[in-house]
Amino acid sequence: MRVLVQKFGGTSLATAERRSQVVAKVSDAVREGYAPVVVVSAIGRTGDPYATDTFINMVKDISPELPQRELDLLVSCGEVISGAVMVSTLNSLGFEAVLLTGGQAGIITNNSFGDARIIRIEPRTIVEYLQQGKVVVVTGFQGITEDGQVTTLGRGGSDTTASALGVALNAEAIDIYTDVEGIMTADPRIVEDARILDVVTYNEICQMAHQGAKIIHPRAVEIAMQRNIPLRIKCTFSDAPGTLVTSIQADMGAGTDITGDRIITGIAHTPNVTQICVPTSALPDNLQANKQIFKGMALADISVDFISVQSDAVYYTVRDDEADKAVKILKNMGFNPSVVPSCAKVSVVGAGIHGVPGVMADMVEALSDAGIRILQSADSHTTIWVLVDKENMVKAVQALHQKYHLGD
Template sequence: MRIVVQKFGGTSLATAERRALVASKVSEAVHSGYSPVIVVSAIGRSGDPYSTDTFLNMVKGIHPDLPKRELDLLMSCGEVISGTVLVSTLNSRGLKAVLFTGGQAGIITNDDFGDARIIRVEPGEILEQLAEGKVVVVTGFQGVTESGQITTLGRGGSDTTASALGVALDAETIDIYTDVEGIMTADPRIVDDARILDTVTYNEICQLAYQGAKVIHPRAVEIAMQRNIPLRIKSTFSDAPGTLVTNMHPDREVGTDITNDRIIAGIAHTPSVTQLRVLTMNDPDIHLTDKRIFKAMALADISVDFISVQPEAVLYTVSDEIAAKAVSILENMGFQPDVVPSCAKVSIVGAGIAGVPGVMADMVEALSDAGVTILQSADSHTTIWVLVHKEDMVTAVQSLHKKFKLEV
């Protein structure tokens, strides 16, 4: 049995016309000899009577603090609605389809309501339905605990569902359908000549996703990477081939130069962050002070990023919306942090960065020539990050895209 997992987001299922396009993609897979498993996200936006936001507003209008367990029950309804609508659409076109919730599909999670992690997938029920020639539609974003409690998987949960099912079913590919035609070298709203990448590695797309690209969630990529199952990022609304995410290069011919000379795959950005700098050099026990700072942030459920621990100071960033809370905590601890609000993190990502001299020099040169001030920097084997003022973000992305010739 040749299995393909196809994931469709809410925008792909929002109207009858779009659902017809989805049905065509599913039908094409069936006629190509595949047994498709379809993962769906919730349809609707705030104001629509069937949207998750509408349900949430209704409940929170009664009482603002709904327990996480009950909140997950409500949050799981949107995918059930979209899945039922898609099954009806597929049936109307002569395709036999059946709907499974995450739990019915065998997705077992821990009990961290609202942000559950998948423990395992038991795909027996899905395989039985596929053996009968049916298209299996699965509600994304959700699973059940060992005791049968409904959970949701947090941000990017439907992508995660698709990858987990792809791994469990040993699918040939996992196709993530969106409203864009693939992974681009930069945000096309910022860079006019950004282009679609034919192929990226798992590591590259993980880093692009973590650094701000929102086409696929990095958790989904990490799961697919466990079994080297290729991911394809494609558009529901066109027949473009999209971007293939893999560690292999299946289209290379005999005699092809196998040296990867692409240093940079793309540019990503994350706006609206605040830099905090806490002086620690006057504290008698610097190691204890560093620990106290990060422990305090963790206890307050504040996510920190872009961390630099130095002998004289600790630097890190938080999102603008929680910066005041972080500053208040530090001040209550006796610190007077230096605060730089409204920053942006700009990243260059590429598997070819490691061990290549001059990449940072080129990055600094491009930003300097563009008049962009670097507030902080860091690097890994696939990524170099810089922190800039938010008003310089667009200029930074554009200048780096041009410097590394990503439009070619």
């Protein structure tokens, strides 16, 4: 049995016309000999009647203190509604379809309500329905604990559902359908000549997702990578081939010089972060101070990023909306932090970066020529990050996209 997992986002399911286009994709899979497993998100986006945020705002208008367990029960309704509508649509067009919630599909999670992690998948029920020739529709974004409590997988959780099912069912591929035609070299809303990437590696797209690209959740990429199952990012509303995410780079043409291999894949960005600097040179025990700083952030459930521990100071970033809380905690601990609010992280991502001289030089040159101040920088084997003022974010992305000739 050739299993194909197809995940459709909320915009793909928002109208009858769009759902008919979803059915066309399912029909194509059946015609090609696949047994499709269709994963659905909640219908629409914020403001639409059955969107996840609509449910959240409904109860927050009453009380902001709804426990996360009950909130998971509420927001999981969005995918159930979406799945029932999808099954109804498939049945009306001649397909035999069946709906399974995350729990009924065998998705077992831990009990971290609101951001649960999948422990294992027991796909027996899915397999039985597939063997009967049915199209199995699974509600994304949700699972159950060992004792039967409904959980949700956090933002982007439907992508995670699709990848986890793909691994559990040994699928030939996992197709993630969105309203764009693939992964692009940069956000097309700010870079006019951004182009679609035919092939990217798991590591590259995972880094781009972590650094602000919104096409797919990085956890979904990491799961698919464990079994080397190809991910394909496609558009529901076109027949474009989309972007293939796999373990290898795109093949170069015959006779192509190795120096022509792609070094930079794309530019990602994350706005609305605050840089915090905590001086430590005057403290009697720097090592203990460093420990206290990050322990304090962890106990307050504040996520830190872009960390630079130096001999005389500690630098890191937090989300703008958590900056005041972080500063208050640091002052209560006896530190004297300074902040640079309204920053943005801009990232250059590429599997070919490691060991290639001049990449950072080009980055600094492009930003300097554009009059952009670099507040902080860091790098890894596949990514170089810089922190800039938020007002310069768009200009920085455009300058780097042009510098590395990504629109060519």
